[in-house]
Amino acid sequence: MTSPAVTTAVPATIVHTEPATHSSTKRFALGIFDDEDVLLHAIDNIRAAGVKIYDVFSPYPVHGIDDALGIERSRLPIAAFFYGMCGLAFALWLQFYTLGFDWPMIIGGKPHISLPAWIPVSFELTVFFTCHGMVITFYMISKLYPRFKTPVLDVRSTDDKFVVAIELDEQSSQLPKLTQLFRENGASEVNQKEMTKF
Amino acid sequence: MQYVSPVREPLVTSGKTYHDVTQDICYQVEAAPNIRWMGALGVALIGLAIFFYSVYRTLWYGIGEWGLNKTIGWAWDITNFVWWVGIGHAGTLISAVLLLFRQKWRSSINRAAEAMTIFAVICAAMFPVLHMGRPWLAFYVFPLQNTLGSLWANFNSPLLWDVFAISTYFTVSLVFWYTGLVPDFATIRDRAKGKIARVSYSLLSMGWTGSAKHWSRYETVSLILAGVSTPLVLSVHTIVSMDFATSVVPGWHTTIFPPYFVAGAIFSGFAMVLTLMLITRVVFKLEDYITLEHIALMNKIMMVTGSIVGVAYITEFFIAWYSQVEYEQYCFINRATGPYWWAYLSMMSCNVLSPQFVWIRRIRYSITMTFILSIIVNIGMWFERFVIIVSSLHRDYLPSSWAMFSPTIIDIGIYVGTIGLFFTLFLLFAKFFPVINMAEVKTILKYTVNDGPTYGGANDGSRNPSLHTSPAPYSTPGVPASAPVNYDKQND
Numbered sequence: 001m002t003s004p005a006v007t008t009a010v011p012a013t014i015v016h017t018e019p020a021t022h023s024s025t026k027r028f029a030l031g032i033f034d035d036e037d038v039l040l041h042a043i044d045n046i047r048a049a050g051v052k053i054y055d056v057f058s059p060y061p062v063h064g065i066d067d068a069l070g071i072e073r074s075r076l077p078i079a080a081f082f083y084g085m086c087g088l089a090f091a092l093w094l095q096f097y098t099l100g101f102d103w104p105m106i107i108g109g110k111p112h113i114s115l116p117a118w119i120p121v122s123f124e125l126t127v128f129f130t131c132h133g134m135v136i137t138f139y140m141i142s143k144l145y146p147r148f149k150t151p152v153l154d155v156r157s158t159d160d161k162f163v164v165a166i167e168l169d170e171q172s173s174q175l176p177k178l179t180q181l182f183r184e185n186g187a188s189e190v191n192q193k194e195m196t197k198f
Numbered sequence: 199m200q201y202v203s204p205v206r207e208p209l210v211t212s213g214k215t216y217h218d219v220t221q222d223i224c225y226q227v228e229a230a231p232n233i234r235w236m237g238a239l240g241v242a243l244i245g246l247a248i249f250f251y252s253v254y255r256t257l258w259y260g261i262g263e264w265g266l267n268k269t270i271g272w273a274w275d276i277t278n279f280v281w282w283v284g285i286g287h288a289g290t291l292i293s294a295v296l297l298l299f300r301q302k303w304r305s306s307i308n309r310a311a312e313a314m315t316i317f318a319v320i321c322a323a324m325f326p327v328l329h330m331g332r333p334w335l336a337f338y339v340f341p342l343q344n345t346l347g348s349l350w351a352n353f354n355s356p357l358l359w360d361v362f363a364i365s366t367y368f369t370v371s372l373v374f375w376y377t378g379l380v381p382d383f384a385t386i387r388d389r390a391k392g393k394i395a396r397v398s399y400s401l402l403s404m405g406w407t408g409s410a411k412h413w414s415r416y417e418t419v420s421l422i423l424a425g426v427s428t429p430l431v432l433s434v435h436t437i438v439s440m441d442f443a444t445s446v447v448p449g450w451h452t453t454i455f456p457p458y459f460v461a462g463a464i465f466s467g468f469a470m471v472l473t474l475m476l477i478t479r480v481v482f483k484l485e486d487y488i489t490l491e492h493i494a495l496m497n498k499i500m501m502v503t504g505s506i507v508g509v510a511y512i513t514e515f516f517i518a519w520y521s522q523v524e525y526e527q528y529c530f531i532n533r534a535t536g537p538y539w540w541a542y543l544s545m546m547s548c549n550v551l552s553p554q555f556v557w558i559r560r561i562r563y564s565i566t567m568t569f570i571l572s573i574i575v576n577i578g579m580w581f582e583r584f585v586i587i588v589s590s591l592h593r594d595y596l597p598s599s600w601a602m603f604s605p606t607i608i609d610i611g612i613y614v615g616t617i618g619l620f621f622t623l624f625l626l627f628a629k630f631f632p633v634i635n636m637a638e639v640k641t642i643l644k645y646t647v648n649d650g651p652t653y654g655g656a657n658d659g660s661r662n663p664s665l666h667t668s669p670a671p672y673s674t675p676g677v678p679a680s681a682p683v684n685y686d687k688q689n690d
Contacts, residue, residue: 055410060640062413071410098351107354120359131370142412146401150384152388158381
């Protein structure tokens with residue numbers, strides 16, 4: 001937004017919120033739940049009330065939470081299949097190239113290209129590429145990598161609490177409304193938390 | 199969504215809450231090492247010292263330090279290799295095959311079983327590498343162009359298949375195990391008091407926060423890993439058996455080997471899991487997580503696979519006679535009545551007879567008997583590999599080259615040494631890593647029996663009891679559930 005022409009075109013209200021995007025601090029209203037069933041019910045109601053949920057943190061995978069939050073099915077299986085096919089292609093190329101063309105040898109009087117004997121290595125490399133490709137993709141798209149300090153909104157979310165995080169604006173103006181919404185839906189606690197670089 | 203089963207035993211006893219699970223399992227990681235653990239580590243380190251000494255002798259003086267001779271070129275080394283690889287099969291079986299079959303009881307044993315797999319494969323890998331004589335040239339097994347010419351690895355050789363199978367199996371098991379550990383590392387990280395612990399578990403936890411999206415992907419990854427690990431685990435011992443089956447040595451050249459070896463691997467693997475679990479549950483006081491029910495279920499798997507192995511032994515004998523091949527017939531008669539009759543007898547009694555005691559319910563649920571049986575099975579499975587390898591080799595086609603094998607002190611030292619290596623790694627794992635998958639155990643807490651203690655009801659008064667006894671999903675606090683109990687629908 002360096003061009004003055006653009007700045008003048010933007011309505012005053014939006015210009016007002018701009019400084020917030022420069023700082024990396026975010027504010028969250030945290031609804032703490034004790035039970036997964038209450039949590040799922042609450043998520044349904046919060047979303048029905050038209051509130052956008054930032055994220056939900058739980059100590060274990062809660063079944064049905066994907067549908068409740070509207071998380072799309074992961075496409076990792078497709079990626080895994082793709083990696084597997086790459087592995088298979090690589091294995092077959094390697095064996096054809098080395099034993100069939102680059103340095104053909106007669107082994108046990110068999111043809112240079114003896115596909116049945118190549119099944120085990122082809123299978124193993126398919127599995128190798130599938131697993132490692134998929135797992136590396138998983139860590140990368142989830143932005144999971146070793147770090148010295150991990151910011152967590154509520155440390156109990158890796159123990160026994162289910163935490164629903166809703167992003168607040170700078171004045172935390174929605175907080176009273178959200179507190180009531182959380183309370184009505186069975187939250188045991190409602191907290192506010194600021195997080196830098198989250 | 200509490201599932202109340204009218205028939206099944208609870209998977210976790212004593213009505214544990216989520217926090218109890220965290221507390222119980224993080225305890226051994228956070229507490230100072232106890233004296234029993236230190237003592238056990240001391241013994242394991244003696245074993246490790248024996249291992250290093252024997253390896254040093256082997257590398258300095260060469261393979262001549264072993265009891266091998268011209269006729270018996272494979273003996274204890276390959277016996278130990280196959281024994282360890284076999285033990286390494288239970289971990290992936292528990293984590294992958296039982297996941298696909300939705301056997302929820304696997305949750306409290308899969309972590310330690312997978313760790314056992316990884317350590318067993320490390321021990322197994324020592325033998326072929328040392329048997330090379332010049333382990334610093336071990337990279338020759340990979341398809342790299344040879345430094346002396348343009349030769350490549352021989353992809354038609356089962357020994358090369360083994361390289362690919364074992365390395366794939368090892369790395370995939372490691373990744374599977376580690377990915378499962380990440381959420382639990384996050385739990386330990388968030389509880390950690392000291393700075394060193396917080397930083398190291400933060401590094402290990404890869405920044406895991408338990409976000410819904412991450413869990414969704416995590417579940418997908420686990421399922422796909424289980425899906426590909428299942429054929430992988432079967433392929434590994436199939437390929438190990440092909441080391442023998444593709445040769446023309448009487449006693450080895452049989453098509454029954456792949457399924458027979460896989461069954462034997464699962465059999466010995468479960469025996470080792472039982473041995474370790476029975477010790478772990480007492481040392482770390484995990485009786486509520488690894489219950490008698492778990493022990494009985496593992497005993498049943500041991501019995502089934504042991505019986506498959508028994509049938510395989512008898513089939514081999516029958517086929518040797520039925521084949522009309524003189525050498526094959528002699529080989530089997532020689533196994534049972536020749537100079538190695540004692541090994542054959544040990545194998546038959548330990549592997550075929552001993553698992554049959556598990557038919558008796560009292561033995562199946564007895565900790566002492568299970569422990570004794572698991573040790574017997576481990577011994578029996580070692581003898582099985584010894585019988586297959588040594589008794590087939592020691593009298594082959596040419597009577598003038600018949601020989602006997604006797605192990606040297608170095609042979610014994612390397613074998614005992616790998617046991618030391620295995621236990622050193624396992625004890626370190628048990629101290630610094632959570633031995634039970636906390637996240638997964640938390641998912642099964644709500645599976646209980648009718649009249650048993652229900653989740654959270656007994657020991658957490660702050661919760662609304664109507665939530666925990668209600669079978670209806672989405673019950674609201676204060677509103678009693680009106681839906682009838684539905685026993686048929688298992689919420690998954």
